[in-house]
Amino acid sequence: MKKVSRSSLDACFAAIAASQKLYLPVADGEKKRGAKYAPWFEGAVYSTAVNTVRSAKDFFFPQVEKMTRFKMDGKQIEVEDIRKENEDFVIFGVRACDAASFAILDSVYLSDPVDSFYQNRREHGLIMTMACGKPTETCFCSVFGIDAAEPAGDISCWMTEDTVYMQANTEKGEALLASLPMLEDAADDAAEETKAAIRQVLDKLPLKDLSTDAFGGDKLMKLFDSDKWNSLSEACLACGTCTFVCPTCQCYDIRDYDTGHGIERFRCWDSCMYSDFTLCAHGNTRTTQMQRFRQRFMHKLVYYPSNNNGTFGCVGCGRCLKSCPISMNIVKVMKTLGEGNE
Amino acid sequence: MQDTMMKRASELLADGTVVRVLGWKNGEFVYDPTPAVFDSAEALAQDFVYHDFCGSNLSKYLIELSRLEGKTLVFLKPCDSYSLNQLLTEHRIDREKVYIIGIPCDGKLDPDTVRSSAEGILSAVTEGDSVQVETMYGNVTLNKADCLLERCTVCKSHKVVVFDEMLGENGTVNPDSNRFDMVEKLEAMTPEERYEFWRGELSRCIRCNACRNVCPACSCEQCVFDSPTSGVSQKAAADSFEENMFHIIRAFHVAGRCTDCGECSRVCPQHIPLHLLNRKFIKDINTYYGEYQAGAEAGSRAPLVNFTMDDCEPNVIYKGGSK
Amino acid sequence: MQVNQEFRPKIVAFCCNWCSYAGADLAGTNRSNYPADVKIIRVPCSCRVNPLFILRAFQRGADGVIMCGCHPGDCHYTTGNYYARRRMTMLFSMLDYLGIEKERTRVEWVSAAEGAKFAATMNEFTATIKGLGENKRLEDLRCKTQ
Numbered sequence: 001m002k003k004v005s006r007s008s009l010d011a012c013f014a015a016i017a018a019s020q021k022l023y024l025p026v027a028d029g030e031k032k033r034g035a036k037y038a039p040w041f042e043g044a045v046y047s048t049a050v051n052t053v054r055s056a057k058d059f060f061f062p063q064v065e066k067m068t069r070f071k072m073d074g075k076q077i078e079v080e081d082i083r084k085e086n087e088d089f090v091i092f093g094v095r096a097c098d099a100a101s102f103a104i105l106d107s108v109y110l111s112d113p114v115d116s117f118y119q120n121r122r123e124h125g126l127i128m129t130m131a132c133g134k135p136t137e138t139c140f141c142s143v144f145g146i147d148a149a150e151p152a153g154d155i156s157c158w159m160t161e162d163t164v165y166m167q168a169n170t171e172k173g174e175a176l177l178a179s180l181p182m183l184e185d186a187a188d189d190a191a192e193e194t195k196a197a198i199r200q201v202l203d204k205l206p207l208k209d210l211s212t213d214a215f216g217g218d219k220l221m222k223l224f225d226s227d228k229w230n231s232l233s234e235a236c237l238a239c240g241t242c243t244f245v246c247p248t249c250q251c252y253d254i255r256d257y258d259t260g261h262g263i264e265r266f267r268c269w270d271s272c273m274y275s276d277f278t279l280c281a282h283g284n285t286r287t288t289q290m291q292r293f294r295q296r297f298m299h300k301l302v303y304y305p306s307n308n309n310g311t312f313g314c315v316g317c318g319r320c321l322k323s324c325p326i327s328m329n330i331v332k333v334m335k336t337l338g339e340g341n342e
Numbered sequence: 343m344q345d346t347m348m349k350r351a352s353e354l355l356a357d358g359t360v361v362r363v364l365g366w367k368n369g370e371f372v373y374d375p376t377p378a379v380f381d382s383a384e385a386l387a388q389d390f391v392y393h394d395f396c397g398s399n400l401s402k403y404l405i406e407l408s409r410l411e412g413k414t415l416v417f418l419k420p421c422d423s424y425s426l427n428q429l430l431t432e433h434r435i436d437r438e439k440v441y442i443i444g445i446p447c448d449g450k451l452d453p454d455t456v457r458s459s460a461e462g463i464l465s466a467v468t469e470g471d472s473v474q475v476e477t478m479y480g481n482v483t484l485n486k487a488d489c490l491l492e493r494c495t496v497c498k499s500h501k502v503v504v505f506d507e508m509l510g511e512n513g514t515v516n517p518d519s520n521r522f523d524m525v526e527k528l529e530a531m532t533p534e535e536r537y538e539f540w541r542g543e544l545s546r547c548i549r550c551n552a553c554r555n556v557c558p559a560c561s562c563e564q565c566v567f568d569s570p571t572s573g574v575s576q577k578a579a580a581d582s583f584e585e586n587m588f589h590i591i592r593a594f595h596v597a598g599r600c601t602d603c604g605e606c607s608r609v610c611p612q613h614i615p616l617h618l619l620n621r622k623f624i625k626d627i628n629t630y631y632g633e634y635q636a637g638a639e640a641g642s643r644a645p646l647v648n649f650t651m652d653d654c655e656p657n658v659i660y661k662g663g664s665k
Numbered sequence: 666m667q668v669n670q671e672f673r674p675k676i677v678a679f680c681c682n683w684c685s686y687a688g689a690d691l692a693g694t695n696r697s698n699y700p701a702d703v704k705i706i707r708v709p710c711s712c713r714v715n716p717l718f719i720l721r722a723f724q725r726g727a728d729g730v731i732m733c734g735c736h737p738g739d740c741h742y743t744t745g746n747y748y749a750r751r752r753m754t755m756l757f758s759m760l761d762y763l764g765i766e767k768e769r770t771r772v773e774w775v776s777a778a779e780g781a782k783f784a785a786t787m788n789e790f791t792a793t794i795k796g797l798g799e800n801k802r803l804e805d806l807r808c809k810t811q
Contacts, residue, residue: 268578325609327374537764
């Protein structure tokens with residue numbers, strides 16, 4: 001394990017940024033706007049906010065991505081592959097929940113057939129996680145077996161009043177730490193005290209006892225047919241906020257844009273909450289908002305675990321709890337459906 | 343207030359005046375009540391809440407609810423009542439199917455602001471001018487005035503403009519709300535500064551459509567931005583032009599109909615000050631076509647579907663055209 | 666190959682069928698000159714111009730957009746241009762508010778008898794846009810030809 005004083009953290013950032021792009025959470029303007037990931041710049045102040053408003057999935061699965069271009073000349077169609085090898089980059093300050101979300105995205109995008117756009121970004125990204133010093137009431141990652149005191153990633157970090165401890169978990173992480181001269185060696189158990197303090201707070205979180213017993217692949221029909229979906233979804237506005245701030249929502253749409261001198265094919269985030277999400281040539285398979293709403297939660301709590309050895313499709317980051325315009329979210333859904341269904 | 347509302351709602355359910363009640367349902371935390379429909383006194387007793395975090399505007403839900411069998415009771419704050427009037431004007435709601443109870447409002451709290459000043463919230467209670475917040479990391483006292491939703495800091499009216507009965511005293515219109523201050527500040531900037539300001543704000547948009555879907559004026563069955571045959575349907579703003587276009591057109595489509603209820607800014611996950619677009623139109627309409635408050639009166643003619651012979655020419659905006 | 670360095674603006678003019686389009690015709694019949702950079706789109710009435718049309722024109726590479734219709738009071742459909750007048754005032758004001766050069770958009774009333782005015786207006790507008798240069802603030806990079 002390595003350590004660096006907090007006063008030297010900036011020098012550490014500068015050293016990383018000298019060789020590759022470094023992103024870190026910074027305050028996003030006025031206080032209530034929270035934090036966002038931004039490229040490091042001289043004088044950037046690392047935000048210790050418990051989570052960024054948008055998730056870290058944006059780095060590997062951006063909102064919009066150009067895929068290919070077509071040019072027509074008479075009867076000739078020229079297809080231009082615009083994929084480029086990504087440059088190496090480092091993301092600092094990823095929380096345990098977001099780090100766990102990458103595994104979920106991987107299971108979708110890196111299984112056969114591999115998504116080369118995602119893979120390209122993933123291979124070039126190095127993730128430095130930060131243990132949560134001050135988890136908040138909307139956090140419930142422990143419910144899904146995530147330990148906020150022991151975040152995954154290429155390098156895990158812990159922060160105390162004056163020191164940042166760094167532990168490499170992969171060769172890539174090892175190499176990066178070795179390249180930073182300002183780091184000093186630290187005892188392997190140097191961060192134990194911090195971890196213990198974090199676990200104490202985690203134990204006091206109001207949502208820590210949220211039960212997942214009622215969910216999983218084997219509960220499909222019972223949950224699907226539940227009559228509680230109607231009242232749960234009645235206030236849903238059918239916006240895509242929950243899906244777009246979610247670190248594990250991974251649906252996209254592919255569209256062609258006619259530029260007037262060719263076609264640009266791009267993909268962009270899509271949301272199962274939208275009415276045209278399931279619009280096909282024959283019509284729409286989900287015609288009511290209840291069905292769309294149900295799909296989102298069934299996917300996270302039933303379908304995904306059913307296909308992935310019981311792993312749930314939620315990491316408990318709490319973003320949807322904060323962002324939903326009508327404050328309907330996965331916690332309310334789990335509590336309502338879970339009642340008497342354990 | 344909550345108890346009075348529940349009692350009155352139960353009475354109206356019991357005597358058959360209404361068959362359902364639209365209100366707010368208790369959330370997981372103190373700040374996250376969800377709009378909900380209650381159909382019995384028991385349901386009300388179990389979950390109905392009304393407090394300073396009940397900011398959401400319930401009017402738009404009545405489009406669907408007023409199509410159902412029987413009357414729906416709805417609690418409307420002053421802001422929400424303007425929206426309802428506007429929807430009545432546009433024949434989107436059947437007035438006969440709605441029973442409106444007006445409730446006074448002295449400002450609603452912004453959960454984002456409260457959360458950013460107090461992490462790990464366990465409870466929050468308003469006491470007079472302050473908000474007492476109990477958190478996992480100790481107790482915090484916040485100034486209520488600092489935690490209000492933007493729209494409440496420049497409240498245009500405390501008057502419920504449409505109701506069947508009022509609980510408590512009805513308020514009055516506030517002509518000195520200063521709600522156009524920020525618009526004026528922007529107008530005083532150079533075009534370059536304004537361009538920078540708006541690019542900075544609109545480039546944050548993630549096109550979740552929350553602003554559109556929550557907006558009581560956006561009541562189209564199918565939006566032009568969702569219609570694959572309209573030629574403008576795009577799922578994401580793939581380009582800075584589209585970020586601009588979405589917001590210009592959205593603001594334009596509600597111009598003259600927007601009551602300035604502020605829901606768009608309240609729900610934006612990226613905290614874009616969308617109300618500044620709508621208020622610009624409201625201010626322009628006031629300046630060029632006379633004071634007009636959408637929703638103040640049901641049945642009034644919106645300024646953009648109206649005209650006078652001696653309206654100003656578009657060149658009032660710029661110099662160089664002929665009058 | 667010789668490359669013409671001079672900036673030729675793309676200008677879109679929405680002209681109502683009954684007055685302004687006829688005005689443009691008259692300008693032609695009278696042999697009044699106006700720049701070939703002006704592309705006319707004929708609409709049944711100025712009221713037909715949806716604000717989206719204006720934005721679309723900019724997206725597709727226009728550097729300036731002008732809308733011409735019958736003089737107020739002379740609308741073929743009696744009141745169409747009165748509505749259009751309010752609409753365009755609002756739209757232009759919003760574009761200005763967003764920091765997009767207000768000189769890039771304009772409304773002129775041109776009757777069927779005003780061929781000379783049509784030509785003069787287009788000459789003047791084209792000169793203004795030439796002075797402003799390329800439209801950068803309301804452009805769609807994807808639509809630019811490389």
